[in-house]
Amino acid sequence: MVRGCLIARDAVFNVRDFLADGSRLAFLAIKDCEKELDQIERKIDDQLPEAITRVGEAKARELLACLKFITDLERIGDLAYSAVMQLQSRREKLPTADSRQLVEMASLLCEMLEQVHQGFLKRDVSHAQNVLQSDPEVDRLCHSLFHRHLAEPNSPTGQKNFDILLAAQALERIGDHAKNLAEELYGLSEGRSLRHNARKLSTA
Numbered sequence: 001m002v003r004g005c006l007i008a009r010d011a012v013f014n015v016r017d018f019l020a021d022g023s024r025l026a027f028l029a030i031k032d033c034e035k036e037l038d039q040i041e042r043k044i045d046d047q048l049p050e051a052i053t054r055v056g057e058a059k060a061r062e063l064l065a066c067l068k069f070i071t072d073l074e075r076i077g078d079l080a081y082s083a084v085m086q087l088q089s090r091r092e093k094l095p096t097a098d099s100r101q102l103v104e105m106a107s108l109l110c111e112m113l114e115q116v117h118q119g120f121l122k123r124d125v126s127h128a129q130n131v132l133q134s135d136p137e138v139d140r141l142c143h144s145l146f147h148r149h150l151a152e153p154n155s156p157t158g159q160k161n162f163d164i165l166l167a168a169q170a171l172e173r174i175g176d177h178a179k180n181l182a183e184e185l186y187g188l189s190e191g192r193s194l195r196h197n198a199r200k201l202s203t204a
Helices: 002-021 024-052 057-088 096-122 125-151 158-190 198-202
Strands: none
Touching (some): 002 057, 002 096, 057 158, 096 125
């Protein structure tokens, strides 16, 4: 599972590089990360049913948490690949304001996933807190980008910039999955779920 966290973080790191300079190597690295996360998810799906019947309750809870983890991590890989696919065939250079906001979103997400990685390693909920406190800023950047495109009556958003909005939406959804992972860290560390109480924590 630690490897899955690192792969998801690396995928988003490469999204940031792709957004910054259109790196072909970054694009290929994201594609590889997406495939590797798929393989890890399939392996866990295959092995978990038998494994969970041979362990005690505490270990079974941990295995179930790992299943939830890899589901979110695999989806992060899909979304990272989707974000760059939206922009990969774009002929025009990204507008400066859009590029800046997308890179900032990717940078925040990369740090959030590093916090997830550290929290999983250390079973330390302070890392989960950091993730939950960062997610609203990812949302704000995405909504700001959408507002700028959709609020300008003469903006050529249409087909020309629709790919930018889809990429931003994919990044925002990565933030949602990172938030899910942070909530699961509480279950691993403290044996309680925060799925319905995360809003309180994010403002703590």
